[in-house]
Ligand SMILES: Nc1ncnc2c1ncn2[C@@H]1O[C@H](COP(=O)(O)OP(=O)(O)OP(=O)(O)O)[C@@H](O)[C@H]1O
C-alpha cells in the first residue's frame with residue numbers, strides 16, 4: 001500500500017514566474033524510505049511542505065496514509081512527523097523544556113510528556129545536554145533534538161528535509177545511525193538530500209528531482225548503474241601516462257579516459273578497493289609512482305550529468321562538499 | 332477545549348522564556364521606569380500645569396499608555412523571530428489549534444505588561460504620583476491599559492507575521508508607535524500644535540487612552556485639545572471603541588496570515 005501519494009503537484013511563486021513544482025509525481029510504499037535527491041532550488045522543501053500541510057499547491061492532489069492533505073490537514077497532522085530544513089526548536093528553552101512543551105501540545109499530559117522527553121533525550125544521546133538552552137547546542141545536537149521533537153507521538157509517516165546538510169562528517173554519521181534505527185522501527189520515511197551517498201545509505205528508493213519534476217526514479221543500484229558507479233582516478237608523471245592508461249584499462253575492463261592537462265587517468269570500476277589494490281600493484285611492478293590515486297563515488301553532479309546531460313545548476317551555497325574531495329576532471 | 336489548553340501551554344512557554352532570559356524582563360521594566368524619572372525630573376520642572384500635585388499627575392497616565400503601546404513592537408518582533416527560526420512551521424505541522432501560537436503570544440505579552448505596569452506604578456508613587464480617585468477606579472484604569480496593550484499586540488502580530496525581515500519588523504513597529512505616542516496629549520498639551528496635527532492628536536487612540544486614564548485616576552484632562560470634541564468629552568467610550576475596532580480588524584487578519592504563513 002502507498003503511504004504517501006503526490007499527483008501532478010504544481011506550485012508557482014511570484015505570480016507564476018517561478019515554478020517551484022512543475023507537475024511533480026511521487027509515492028512512497030508503506031514502511032519504506034524514499035530519498036528525494038536534488039540540487040538547490042529543485043523543489044525539495046516545497047514538496048515536503050505541501051505533504052506536511054504547511055503549503056497549498058496551486059493544483060494537484062496529495063494524500064498521506066490515504067488522507068487528503070488539502071481537504072483534511074488536521075487529520076494528516078495527527079499522523080505525521082516533520083523535521084524541516086532548518087532545525088525548528090526554541091533556542092532559548094532547554095532541550096528538555098522543548099520536548100516537554102511539544103509533548104503537552106500533543107496532549108500527552110504532564111507526566112507522560114516528561115517521561116517521553118527523557119526517553120527521547122536518552123535515545124538521541126542528549127541527556128547530558130538536556131538542561132542547557134538549545135542556543136548552546138552544536139549543529140548536530142540541534143538536528144537530533146529537532147528530530148526527537150518530530151517523534152514525540154510515534155508518527156506513521158515522517159518527513160525529513162535535508163537532515164544532514166550543514167553537519168560535519170561525524171555529525172552526519174551519527175544522524176544516519178539515528179535514522180537507520182528509526183527505519184527499523186517501521187516508520188514510512190520521505191527524506192530529501194543533496195547527497196547521492198546519503199540517499200544510497202538510507203533510502204530503499206530514490207527519486208531525483210530537478211526544476212520541480214521527477215527526472216529519474218528507482219533503487220539506488222539501478223540509479224548507479226545508470227550513472228556508472230565508482231570511478232578509479234590516477235595521476236602520474238607525463239612520461240608514464242601511456243603505460244598507466246594500459247594498466248587502468250586492463251583492470252577496469254573499460255577504456256580509460258585521460259585528461260592530458262592534469263595527467264589524470266580514469267575509468268569506471270565495479271570491484272572498488274580490490275581494483276584500487278590491483279592497479280597499485282601493477283603500477284609498482286612497472287616502476288611507476290602514482291602522484292595521486294583514489295576511488296571516486298558518483299556525486300550529485302555525476303548523476304545529473306548522466307541523467308540530463310548537464311551539471312546540476314548550482315546556486316552554490318554554504319553546503320559543505322561531501323564527495324569529490326579531489327580535483328574534478330575537466331569536463 | 333483543546334484550543335484553550337494549547338493556548339495555555341504557549342502562554343506558559345512565553346513566561347518560561349522570561350525566566351530563561353531575565354534581561355528581557357529587567358530591561359522592559361527599567362526603560363519605562365527611566366522614562367518616569369526623566370520626565371518627572373528633567374522636563375517636569377519646567378512645565379507649568381497648574382495641576383495640584385504637579386506635572387507628575389498628568390505624566391503618569393501618559394507614560395503608562397506609551398509603555399503599553401510598545402507591546403506592539405514586542406509581539407511583532409517575537410513572532411518574526413519564531414518565523415525566522417522555522418518554529419512556526421513546526422507549530423503549524425502539529426495537530427493543535429491553529430490559533431494557539433498567536434493567541435498565546437499576545438496573552439504572554441500582556442502578562443509581561445502587568446509586571447511592567449506594577450513596577451512603574453510603584454515608581455510613580457515614590458516620586459509623587461497620587462491618584463485621587465478610589466482604588467477601584469485606579470484598577471479599572473490599569474484594566475484599560477492592559478486591554479489597550481492587548482489590542483495593539485494584535486497589530487504587532489500582523490506586522491510580525493507579514494514581514495520577511497527582522498529589521499523591517501522593528502522599523503515598522505517604531506513607525507507605527509512613535510507618531511502615535513508623540514502626536515498625542517501624553518506629555519504636553521495638544522493646543523500648541525498646528526491645527527491639522529491637533530485633529531490627529533484629538534482622535535489618536537493614545538490620546539483618548541491617556542485622557543481615559545486621567546479621568547479614572549481622578550484628574551481633569553487638562554492636556555485635552557478643543558473642548559467639546561467627542562473624543563475629549565468621552566474618552567472612555569472612544570477608547571473602548573478603538574480597542575474593539577482594532578481587534579475586530581487585526582485578530583482575523585493575523586490568524587489568516589498565520590495559517591498561510593510563508594506560503
Ligand atoms: N516563498 C517563496 N517565494 C518565491 N520563490 C520561492 C519561495 N519558496 C521557494 N521558492 C522558489 O521555488 C524553487 C524551489 O524551492 P525549494 O525551497 O523547494 O528548493 P529546495 O530543493 O528545497 O532547495 P534547497 O536545496 O536550496 O533547500 C526555488 O527556485 C525557490 O527560489
Ligand SMILES: [Mg+2]
Pocket residue numbers: 044045046085161
Ligand atoms: Mg530546501
